[in-house]
Amino acid sequence: MRLSKLNIKKINLNDVDTNYAGQDILMKLGELYQFESGIYGYGNLWTKLERVVETIIIEELDKSGCIQVEFPKLQPKKIWEQSNRWDMYTKEGDIMFTLENNLGEYGLAPTAEECATLFGANRLLSYKNLPAIYYQIGEKFRKEMRTRGYLFRPRTFVMMDAYSFDKTEEDMKKTYNQMHQVYLNIFKRLNIPIIPTISDNGVIGGKVAEEFQAITDLGEDKILYDETQNIGINREVLEFENREEYLSQLNIKDINHLKEYNTVELGNNFQLGTKYSESMKLYYKDEKGEDKPYYMGCYGIGLGRIIACIIENNVMKEEGKIKGFALPYTIAPYKVQIIYNENNKEEGEKLYNYLTENNIKAIIDDRENLSIGNRINDVYILGTPKMIILGNQFDKENYCIEDTKTKEKKIVKIDNILEEF
């Protein structure tokens, strides 16, 4: 990518919002744009990062046998009436954006249980078709009463949502546990420290559900973490009357030695049981040819929150002042930024072409009339994990690759440069 084409704005780091520095830098660059409270446009960096995150999620889901599909964002009122959720989402809860025209009434997808159940039941006619898991990645719309923290709680956001279909409650639990493991794999690859947290009602009857809480200073929740079992407890649970019962079922005896973390919820899984199958009257045929309801589960991951979390968790400061951020190498959409001075322009272009031809995603700073120092500092603004500077110290032979975060430098010859990426 050519920096001359990106047209980022010059920014003053002293003006940056210290609470959400990473996202505010992107706002000031013009790489994030707020249309109104909770509604954003995404620039190249965010979009490319989203593709990276998406790819990791898709790979892990596909590996475990999930099937990628896509449901409409514009959902007819009648399917929400079929599950008796229209009033719940438009009146009692007021969660769904709705629109009405001469064709009828619609809701903008806040989630997709209705779509998934209809879609699944249309083809999962027999017990022989089960289990099955469908997932999609796309924009969701919710009338959040209060937006917060830029892309941490907006009104439109990108989410992965998966829906599983099983024959029995036992099978549903197996699928649920399988997805638990898939989620752990995903967050591991994303380099995000995650705490699986059983929801308050998860253990004591009711809906079984768990949250995947990422450790971050900006978190909305406070989680006590039991490392030996790898489970978390939401602080708010401790206020409840049945806390002892809850803790004993989680096999936690002493909460005093558990470490507390600020976290933000990135994923949320639920055992739905037969709720949607029954309410929408959609069934499969069992071995005896009788109608049986599907045991379903649903699983969500917020991509926007993941990206916000990655960016904010990697903000860099120097002497208390915000310097920018540096993305982890494995998830950075652009791996290296090439900087040159006038004398080395040709060498810079050659290097850029060489890396690009070998499928290494690079940024070349081909803007005019900027000092080397300016260009180096812009590496921090864009979060590129490595940089190669072709300045006065460049001898046309030894390329110095610098790690943006650690500032470690490594000298390599052009013949060996591909091995560094």
Added chain:
RNA sequence: CGGAAAGUGGCUCAACUUGGUAGAGCACUACAUUUGGGAUGUAGGGGUUGCAGGUUCAAAUCCUGUCUUUCCGACCA
């Protein structure tokens, strides 16, 4: 939805208390010098102060209404 704060060039803010033709830094444009960790000089462009109404000879400033944004809380598949 309850509570609080803020709206003034692209950004961050000043002027408001005590009404008198809107100012700074950064950014932007041009030229020159600079070019290894956010340079310098000179010249220049850009705002009728969120919107509407009222008071007044005169409103960014006082009054009323309204819209928007942010923060705290409640809510949160």
